Amino acid sequence: MNFHELLNDNTIVKGKFVVWSDADMLSSIFDNYKKLKENHAFGVILHPEILKNYNHYQRELKEHPLIMKSSPPSAEIELTNRCNLACVQCLRSLGLKPYALGDMSFDDYKKILAQFPFLMNLSLNGFGEPTMHKQFFEVVEYTRKERPWCKIGIYSNGMLIDENKAEQLIHCGLTELNISIDAAYPDTYKRVRRGGKLEVVHENIKRLVEIKKHSKLDLPLIGINFVMLNENEGELVPFVEQAAEFGVDFVNCITYASYNWGFRNNRTPKNYRQELDAVSKRMEELNVRCKSFPSEDISWTTAEKEFDCDFFWGQDLRITHEGEITLGCCSPFKETFSYGNVLKQPFKEIWNNEKFQKNREMGRVHRPPNKTCASCDEYCKRFFAFENEVSLSNIGISC
Ligand SMILES: C[S@@+](CC[C@H](N)C(=O)[O-])C[C@H]1O[C@@H](n2cnc3c(N)ncnc32)[C@H](O)[C@@H]1O
Ligand code: SF4
Numbered sequence: 194m195n196f197h198e199l200l201n202d203n204t205i206v207k208g209k210f211v212v213w214s215d216a217d218m219l220s221s222i223f224d225n226y227k228k229l230k231e232n233h234a235f236g237v238i239l240h241p242e243i244l245k246n247y248n249h250y251q252r253e254l255k256e257h258p259l260i261m262k263s264s265p266p267s268a269e270i271e272l273t274n275r276c277n278l279a280c281v282q283c284l285r286s287l288g289l290k291p292y293a294l295g296d297m298s299f300d301d302y303k304k305i306l307a308q309f310p311f312l313m314n315l316s317l318n319g320f321g322e323p324t325m326h327k328q329f330f331e332v333v334e335y336t337r338k339e340r341p342w343c344k345i346g347i348y349s350n351g352m353l354i355d356e357n358k359a360e361q362l363i364h365c366g367l368t369e370l371n372i373s374i375d376a377a378y379p380d381t382y383k384r385v386r387r388g389g390k391l392e393v394v395h396e397n398i399k400r401l402v403e404i405k406k407h408s409k410l411d412l413p414l415i416g417i418n419f420v421m422l423n424e425n426e427g428e429l430v431p432f433v434e435q436a437a438e439f440g441v442d443f444v445n446c447i448t449y450a451s452y453n454w455g456f457r458n459n460r461t462p463k464n465y466r467q468e469l470d471a472v473s474k475r476m477e478e479l480n481v482r483c484k485s486f487p488s489e490d491i492s493w494t495t496a497e498k499e500f501d502c503d504f505f506w507g508q509d510l511r512i513t514h515e516g517e518i519t520l521g522c523c524s525p526f527k528e529t530f531s532y533g534n535v536l537k538q539p540f541k542e543i544w545n546n547e548k549f550q551k552n553r554e555m556g557r558v559h560r561p562p563n564k565t566c567a568s569c570d571e572y573c574k575r576f577f578a579f580e581n582e583v584s585l586s587n588i589g590i591s592c
């Protein structure tokens with residue numbers, strides 16, 4: 194679509210910045226500008242249709258309709274679910290391997306991407322190591338050409354990034370490169386990221402930072418990732434110090450999504466908060482940027498919290514390497530698995546099908562639509578302690 198074809202008499206263009214007279218368009222840009230900027234999606238400002246869809250989607254996400262008229266602006270496309278490691282926290286390691294191991298073909302990838310014309314934020318991840326896909330770099334280069342405005346990110350375990358791969362990763366068109374580590378010390382790393390070696394990952398990160406610096410490129414942003422697990426309690430501060438030493442662009446810290454897999458967190462709300470406070474202080478001292486950080490607001494862990502899940506409205510939609518549409522949560526393998534297959538049926542037909550509508554209908558009256566969702570830690574109470582053993586109220590926390 195030619196941008197200039199979209200301009201009307203009332204449109205004002207100032208240098209790189211475009212202002213539309215259309216009220217919807219204007220409010221969309223202004224409402225979302227901060228978010229767009231944070232997501233390095235400047236290009237979108239030149240693509241009004243995409244911006245309009247994004248704005249529409251955000252409205253629908255709040256309103257929770259049964260039928261979605263906008264298209265998802267964010268998705269994860271799984272190029273492969275093969276992996277060279279077996280991390281403790283990963284669904285792959287829990288024996289829940291409901292779908293065959295394999296790779297998405299480049300042709301299928303193109304067919305799938307074409308069905309999501311309004312994507313602004315694409316993650317080439319799933320339950321596998323994306324750098325193991327034989328055509329990984331071709332896929333990213335193709336996507337960058339097809340969708341110049343789109344944020345394209347990956348998470349990688351970083352173990353396979355030799356010199357050759359590092360060069361390509363920096364130059365292929367990625368916006369964001371997250372290297373998952375989850376530990377500050379080699380012993381912990383070995384226990385969590387089974388099959389990996391911390392020394393190798395550290396060397397690979399230093400090389401990536403060096404190549405990017407040498408190439409004088411702003412993108413991709415390079416970050417290191419830490420999932421808060423029982424195994425790595427207390428290691429977040431040294432992890433942040435290592436980030437400063439390596440000169441990466443950001444750290445990313447997330448809580449373990451245990452959903453209904455029976456995980457029990459050793460942290461109490463008190464030491465969880467203490468850990469987060471200490472890390473925030475250290476990040477400030479070292480001037481380390483953070484992409485996301487667990488909230489100190491733990492109200493989502495209370496028993497009283499209403500069922501509420503935006504995944505039924507397509508937040509972070511996932512597409513498996515076989516083309517199945519699953520939800521963005523990590524429980525795609527039970528009742529929540531597959532809403533349809535985009536290689537067999539157009540996404541437009543799946544997006545508002547009976548299954549989606551049924552789940553949306555239940556979800557919007559705060560009732561879990563199935564057993565998996567009913568026991569999901571995403572909204573229930575088991576994040577901090579053994580069930581019935583310690584409740585938040587009996588340790589003095591009221592939410
Ligand atoms: C599923 S992995 C796939 C990409 C790549 N293999 C890697 O490890 O980065 C993507 C990210 O999800 C994180 N992850 C895996 N299981 C998780 C869980 N149960 N809760 C939160 N994050 C998880 C990983 O640590 C990693 O940072
Ligand atoms: S490296 Fe990534 S995909 Fe592989 S087991 Fe670990 S978390 Fe899962």
Ligand code: SF4
Pocket residue numbers: 452502503504505520522523524529565566567569570571
């Ligand atoms: S409530 Fe259901 S759909 Fe939502 S995160 Fe939990 S398991 Fe996934």
